[in-house]
Amino acid sequence: MARVSASVYTSHVPAIGAALDHGRTGEPYWQKVFGGYEFSKRWMASNRPDVVFLVYNDHANAFSLEIIPTFAIGTAAEFAVADEGWGPRPVPKVLGHPELAAHIAQSVIQEDFDLTIVNNMTVDHGLTVPLSLLCGQTDAWPFRVIPFAVNVVQYPVPSGRRCHQLGQAIRRAIQSYDEPLKVQVWGTGGMSHQLQGPRAGLINREWDNRFLDRLIADPASLAQMPHIDYVREAGSEGIELVMWLIARGAMDESPPRVAHRFYHVPASNTAVGHLILENPS
Amino acid sequence: MPLAKPYQDIPGTTIFDAEQSRKGYWLNQFCMSLMKAENRARFKANQRSYLDEWPMTEEQKQAVMARDLNRCIAAGGNIYFLAKIGATDGKSFQQMAGSMTGLTEQQYRDMMIAGGRPIDGNRYLHEWEKK
Numbered sequence: 001m002a003r004v005s006a007s008v009y010t011s012h013v014p015a016i017g018a019a020l021d022h023g024r025t026g027e028p029y030w031q032k033v034f035g036g037y038e039f040s041k042r043w044m045a046s047n048r049p050d051v052v053f054l055v056y057n058d059h060a061n062a063f064s065l066e067i068i069p070t071f072a073i074g075t076a077a078e079f080a081v082a083d084e085g086w087g088p089r090p091v092p093k094v095l096g097h098p099e100l101a102a103h104i105a106q107s108v109i110q111e112d113f114d115l116t117i118v119n120n121m122t123v124d125h126g127l128t129v130p131l132s133l134l135c136g137q138t139d140a141w142p143f144r145v146i147p148f149a150v151n152v153v154q155y156p157v158p159s160g161r162r163c164h165q166l167g168q169a170i171r172r173a174i175q176s177y178d179e180p181l182k183v184q185v186w187g188t189g190g191m192s193h194q195l196q197g198p199r200a201g202l203i204n205r206e207w208d209n210r211f212l213d214r215l216i217a218d219p220a221s222l223a224q225m226p227h228i229d230y231v232r233e234a235g236s237e238g239i240e241l242v243m244w245l246i247a248r249g250a251m252d253e254s255p256p257r258v259a260h261r262f263y264h265v266p267a268s269n270t271a272v273g274h275l276i277l278e279n280p281s
Numbered sequence: 282m283p284l285a286k287p288y289q290d291i292p293g294t295t296i297f298d299a300e301q302s303r304k305g306y307w308l309n310q311f312c313m314s315l316m317k318a319e320n321r322a323r324f325k326a327n328q329r330s331y332l333d334e335w336p337m338t339e340e341q342k343q344a345v346m347a348r349d350l351n352r353c354i355a356a357g358g359n360i361y362f363l364a365k366i367g368a369t370d371g372k373s374f375q376q377m378a379g380s381m382t383g384l385t386e387q388q389y390r391d392m393m394i395a396g397g398r399p400i401d402g403n404r405y406l407h408e409w410e411k412k
Contacts, residue, residue: 085369201393231294
C-alpha cells in the first residue's frame with residue numbers, strides 16, 4: 001500500500017525563484033535564504049519520494065476571477081510552467097500522477113470534501129519555487145507531483161480546521177492506494193507577509209515561530225485559529241499558512257520527527273519558514 | 282443580516298473579499314489580459330485606448346494610468362492581478378509593495394532587511410488614528 005513518509009513546509013516567494021533563475025544565489029542577501037535549504041536538498045536526495053502531493057496556491061495565473069475553486073486537484077499527466085508576466089521560469093515541466101490523483105479525488109469527495117478536478121492547468125511559482133528549493137536546478141524533477149491548489153486569494157479562504165480535516169482525509173486516501181508508493185505531502189506559502197496597502201511589509205517573527213511550534217506539537221488546536229488572527233497578526237497574505245495544515249493533517253497521529261527547521265527574514269517582502277517532518281516508520 | 286467583517290478593523294489593509302472582487306472584476310480581468318505579450322505591447326503603445334476596451338469605471342482606469350496601487354485596490358483590484366501591470370512595467374514585487382507604503386524604494390528595502398514592519402502598533406485602526 002502507499003504511505004505518507006514525510007511532510008515538507010516552505011514559503012514560496014517568487015523572488016526566490018528569480019534569484020535562482022538569474023544566478024544570484026551566491027549574493028549575501030540570498031545566501032541567508034538558500035543556506036537554510038542546504039540540508040533539505042541532501043535530505044531529499046536520500047529520502048526521495050515517488051510522488052509529492054503539493055499543496056500551494058495559484059496567484060492569478062491558472063485561475064482568473066472567472067472560476068475560483070476552493071480546492072482544486074490536478075489530475076493531468078503533465079502541467080506546463082505558467083508565464084506570470086515575466087516569462088515562464090526556466091524549469092522543467094511537472095509530471096503528474098493521474099492514477100493516484102484520481103484515487104485521492106474519488107476517496108476524499110466521498111468523504112464530503114468537494115474538490116474541483118482539473119485536467120488542464122499551468123502551475124506557477126507557488127508550486128515551482130518549493131520544487132527548486134528542495135531539488136535545486138535540474139533537467140527533470142526527480143518525482144511525480146500532484147498539484148493541489150487552494151484558494152487563498154479571494155476571501156473567505158477555507159478555514160484552518162477544514163484544511164486540517166482535509167489533510168486527514170488525504171492521508172486515508174493515500175493509505176488505501178494499492179501500489180506501494182512513497183508519498184510526501186508538502187504545504188507551501190507564508191509565513192507572515194503583507195503585499196498590499198500602507199501596512200505592506202508586515203512581519204511577525206514571534207507569531208511565526210509560535211505557529212511552527214504548534215504545527216509540530218499540537219496541530220489540532222492550531223487548526224482552530226480563526227482567519228482574523230492570521231490576517232491581523234501575520235498580514236493579509238499570511239493567510240496562506242492555512243495550507244500548511246493540509247500537509248500536517250496528512251501525517252500520522254503519533255508525533256513526527258523534526259528533521260529540519262529554518263526561519264529567516266526577509267526574502268523580498270516575506271518571512272521564510274521551512275520544516276521537514278518525518279513520520280515514525 | 283449583514284455579514285461580520287472583523288478584518289475591516291485592520292489598518293492599511295484591504296481584504297479582497299467577494300464584495301471587493303465584484304467591484305474589481307473587470308479591473309482584475311484587464312490585468313489578466315497582460316499575461317499575453319501582444320496585449321502588453323498594445324497596452325504600452327496606447328494605454329487609454331487599451332483600457333477603453335474594458336468595461337472598467339473611469340476611476341479604475343485613472344488609477345491604473347497613475348500606477349497608484351492603493352487606488353487600484355480601493356477600486357476592487359487584487360495585488361496578484363495588479364502585479365501583471367508591474368510585470369508589464371518591469372517592476373519587482375518588492376517595488377510594487379513598497380510603492381503603497383509612502384516609503385521610498387530604498388527605505389522599504391531597508392525596513393525589510395531590518396526585520397520588516399513590526400506588528401506592535403499595526404493591529405487595529407485606532408492605533409493608526411492616534412498617529
